[in-house]
Amino acid sequence: MPGAVRRNPALVALPLAAILPFFVDNNYVFHILVVAGIYMVLSMSLNLLIGYTGLFSFGHAAFYGTGAYASALLSLGCGLPFPAAFLASGLLTAVFGVTVAFPALRLKTIFLAIATLGLNEIVRLFLTNLDDVTGGPAGLPGIPLPDLWLVRLEQPQDFYLAAIVFVTAAYWALSNLLLKRHGRALKAIRDDEIAAKAVGVNITSYKVAVFGISAFFAGLAGSFFAHYITYISPDSFGLSESFAIIAMVALGGMGDLRGSLIGAFLLCVIPEVFRSLHDFRELIYGFTIMLIVRMLPGGIAGWTRNPGGWLRRRRNDDSRPADPRREAES
Amino acid sequence: MIPGRRTRGERRNRNMRMVEVRKASKSFGGLSALKDVDLGMEDGEIRGLIGPNGAGKTTLFNLMAGNYRADSGSFLFDGQEMFGLGIDERVSLGIVRTFQNIRLFGSMTVLDNVKMGFHCRASTGWLSAAFNLRRSAREEAWMASEGERLLDELDLLPHRGEQAKNLSYGNQRRLEIARALATRPRLLMLDEPAAGMNESEGRQLLDRIRAIRRSGITILVVEHDMNLLMTVSDRVTVLAHGQKIAEGTPAEVQTDGRVIAEYLGREADASGH
Amino acid sequence: MLEQQLLNGMILGSLYALLSVGFSLIVGILKMITFAHGDVFMAGAFSGLVALLVFPHSFLAALAGAVAGAAILGAITEWAAFRPFRSGPEMAPALVTIGFSIVLQALVLLVAGADTKPFPFELDFGRWTVSGITVSGLELATIGTALAVLAGLGLAIAGTRWGLALRATAAHYQAAQIMGINTDRVVLAAFVLGSGLAGLGGLLFGAYYGAFYPLMGVVISMKALAAATLGGIGNVGGAIIGAYLLGIIENLVAGYLSANYRDVIAFAILILVLLIRPAGILGRGEEEKV
Known part of the structure; x- marks a missing residue:
């Protein structure tokens, strides 16, 4: 554990955030930070697919929504206590992710992106139309606040502390995974699938596993969201939600977990800091994405590793895949 | 802890050769690329596979490595059928195999590329890695030290932290072999x-291939x-036209009439362009 | 009833087709995708309304304004999102277009507001009833315009020098380049053309449903993408056929099964087609070249 901490300053920084309540007493601030925490887990889990494995899953909100609805229904319908509903919704979403993975194995690049967008819409439409179960467009109100045996989470400040535990645990588990042979195998698949096969990586099982793990964490995030807001509706899990998570991953840096923490934090907090610019918030958001992809292809994390690198990149960049069209034809 | 060279791969039948390809055939869209080709190799031998362009040598190579699926025939490796197994199973x-057009994991470091080679010999699961159990840490340490030893052997150790795509061409070839x-x-x-x-x-490559053979590895x-x-x-x-036309020591093959006809005929064609 | 559903399907299909052709042109040539196409459709429709401020009561001016506005946005899309990434990474343009899509929506929202606007004056081109089906002039105009424009595009691709350059570029980008085709210009033309058609579709959509709003392109562009995929994405003829098929199927589902699930059908078709023909018309075999 100490070794892991030394390698991972984020493991120190995240728990340190727990001292904030000693200095700040503002529910609005805590609310923003809880939401940021949920997006941190969402963008880390999406980064696993897009950034680490090169699987362009563009419908992440489908997993997020599945977790939220599963958890809400398990608590409201079956009366499951929060901890059980939380874990169960993660596992159910993981099962859904694995189910999606099998057909997704056959698709690459833009075709996978298109199919997962379609999946996102299908999930949202089912949530909207299965009125009897999901409450239809009106959604599900009255989701119980989490009761964690000894403590009950009620105030945004309570949720803030819970979110710190949640994000830290997710980050710890994922960074352990990704630093070791599994993470390396995922990057190998992203870099060159044929070469990865040639050294004995079972591509199928890795892709299925990574879909399952990614969906698991997205499902947990959905559950956390549902029990925090206590009301969910299909509109929270549409394409624009998926696009927002993609933007966070791209801003933070593809294939960098710490980057996802930063990306989610910035895109949640910056718009709130500049409340006076409220009308221009979406505009700034959109331009940020456009500029980041163009100027900082490695995101903020890539930039901190190699500041100024993007200036040199233009001239001789042999890091790019030779040519996508060649791949398409072969 | 770490499985080394397996012992269960012991020759099942003392008379059986290590590699025994029988009647391997493959066609692409009705065009026959390889027809009823046999290939037998002894343990510890270095076998050369030649033939003019389109002779089917790449096809045979890909069938054996598992990149292509054979239409018919069999490939016994230590008496065990390989056709039908996945590439990952064959590797384990x-x-x-290596690739003519070098396929490295470009964004990964040189050491990580070699660690990917150890991947199939490692055994920690997802959960053990996620919870940072001692077992997975030990395995990582083992991969790092073994990897550095291997890099040292191939004179790549000074480059271990570089991204593979930044290596020189010759070093990339060596890294692929490592x-x-x-x-x-x-x-x-x-x-x-x-x-x-x-x-x-x-010439360096030649020495290296021989050194690899001395460590007990059979080479095609x-x-x-x-x-x-x-x-x-x-x-x-x-090979020529998807069939085997000769086999023997280099001296025998070089004097074989059919080989000369095939080869010199083609060479003459080729130089005529 | 059936005839009415078929007619509705043709109208919807016409609107889909005007969008799906753009998707197909872009994927066909670059093997990359844009997510801003629906917002170009929307912004084009709004620029049609802007044209009406200059030329009041001229439907033709609105059409021209929509086409021109969308075409310019198409050129901007190509310049900002695609030109910098010709040789990869191949998903970068998709990400930039997500940003562009948000920007377009936000801009229109700032300028025009979130409320739904009707077409500013009544479009009465007559109305006929033939054996029980009622057809309005606007409906006929929508179908007629779409078919005429798409037929023109088909002829241009099949019979002009430009079309030949386009087909060559789509078949093999580098080879076309080597043969002296200005591929950048071909790509730009494809964007301008595809986007112009989207703008036309946007205005017709807004006029037909009497609704112009900043998010009007979101759902329909996803449906058009489904249609393009159904027809074999990258193939312009396929995109048109797919669009009309989808329009008709949707209306039949809505009319005879359930109006709630008409959208589900569209996306289910999308995913099924992708799975049954994994790479669409790019059709990669089961074995990879090594």
Whole structure:
């Protein structure tokens, strides 16, 4: 554990955030930070697919929504206590992710992106139309606040502390995974699938596993969201939600977990800091994405590793895949 | 803790050769690329595979490595059928290949590329890694030290922290071989390993191939460089038009009438362009 | 009833087709995708309304304004999102277009507001009833315009020098370049053309449903993408056929099964087609070249 901490300053920084309540007493601030925490887990889990494995899953909100609805229904319908509903919704979403993975194995690049967008819409439409179960467009109100045996989470400040535990645990588990042979195998698949096969990586099982793990964490995030807001509706899990998570991953840096923490934090907090610019918030958001992809292809994390690198990149960049069209034809 | 060379791969039948390809056939869209080809290799031999363009040597190579699915025939490796197994299964049984057009994990470091070779010899699961159990940490440490040893052997140690895509061409070739060796193969298949090399690099490669064989690994080489191939191989198999036309020691093959006809005929054609 | 559903299907299909052709042109040539196409459709429709401020009561001016506005946005899309990434990474343009899509929506929202606007004056081109089906002039105009424009595009691709350059570029980008085709210009033309058609579709959509709003392109562009995929994405003829098929299927589902699930059908078709023909018309075999 100490070794892991030394390698991972984020493991120190995240728990340190727990001292904030000693200095700040503002529910609005805590609310923003809880939401940021949920997006941190969402963008880390999406980064696993897009950034680490090169699987362009563009419908992440489908997993997020599945977790939220599963958890809400398990608590409201079956009366499951929060901890059980939380874990169960993660596992159910993981099962859904694995189910999606099998057909997704056959698709690459833009075709996978298109199919997962379609999946996102299908999930949202089912949530909207299965009125009897999901409450239809009106959604599900009255989701119980989490009761964690000894403590009950009620105030945004309570949720803030819970979110710190949640994000830290997710980050710890994922960074352990990704630093070791599994993470390396995922990057190998992203870099060159044929070469990865040639050294004995079972591509199928890795892709299925990574879909399952990614969906698991997205499902947990959905559950956390549902029990925090206590009301969910299909509109929270549409394409624009998926696009927002993609933007966070791209801003933070593809294939960098710490980057996802930063990306989610910035895109949640910056718009709130500049409340006076409220009308221009979406505009700034959109331009940020456009500029980041163009100027900082490695995101903020890539930039901190190699500041100024993007200036040199233009001239001789042999890091790019030779040519996508060649791949398409072969 | 770490499985080394498996012992269960012991020759099941003492009379059986290590590699026994029988009547392998493959056609692409009705065009026959390989027809009823046999290939037998002894343990510890270096076999050269040659033939003019379109002779089917790449096809045979890909069938054996598992990149293509055979239409018919069989491939016994230590008496065990390989056709029908996935590439990953073949790698874990000891068959590994390199690529003519070098396929490295470009964004990963040199050391990580070699660690990917050890991947199939490691065994920690997802959960053990996620919860940072001691077992997975030990395995990582083992991969790092073994990887550095292997890099040292191939004179790549100074480059271990560099991104693979930034290596020079010759170093990339060597790294690919290092990565293949990390899988602990029993049969190493080299696809045109000398492509793009100059004469002195070619000579180094020659020494290296022999050194690999001395460590007990059987080698199959597809190569255009006739000099290199004839020097390094114990035996040579010649394919033409998807069929085997000759097999024997380099000296035998070089004097074989059909080989000369095929080859010189083609060479004459080729030089005529 | 059936005839009425078929007619509705043709109208919807016409609107889909005007969008799906753009998707197909872009994927066909670059093997990359844009997610801003629906917002170009929307912004084009709004620029049609802007044209009406200059030329009041001229439907033709609105059409021209929509086409021109969308075409310019198409050129901007190509310049900002695609030109910098010709040789990869191949998903970068998709990400930039997500940003562009948000920007377009936000801009229109700032300028025009979130409320739904009707077409500013009544479009009465007559109305006929033939054996029980009622057809309005606007409906006929929508179908007629779409078919005429798409037929023109088909002829241009099949019979002009430009079309030949386009087909060559789609078949093999590098080879076309080597043969002296200005591929950048071909790509730009494809964007301008595809986007112009989207703008036309946007205005017709807004006029037909009497609704112009900043998010009007979101759902329909996803449906058009489904249609393009159904027809074999990258193939312009396929995109048109797919669009009309989808329009008709949707209306039949809505009319005879359930109006709630008409959208689900569209996306289910999308995913099924992708799975049954994994790479669409790019059709990669089961074995990879090594």
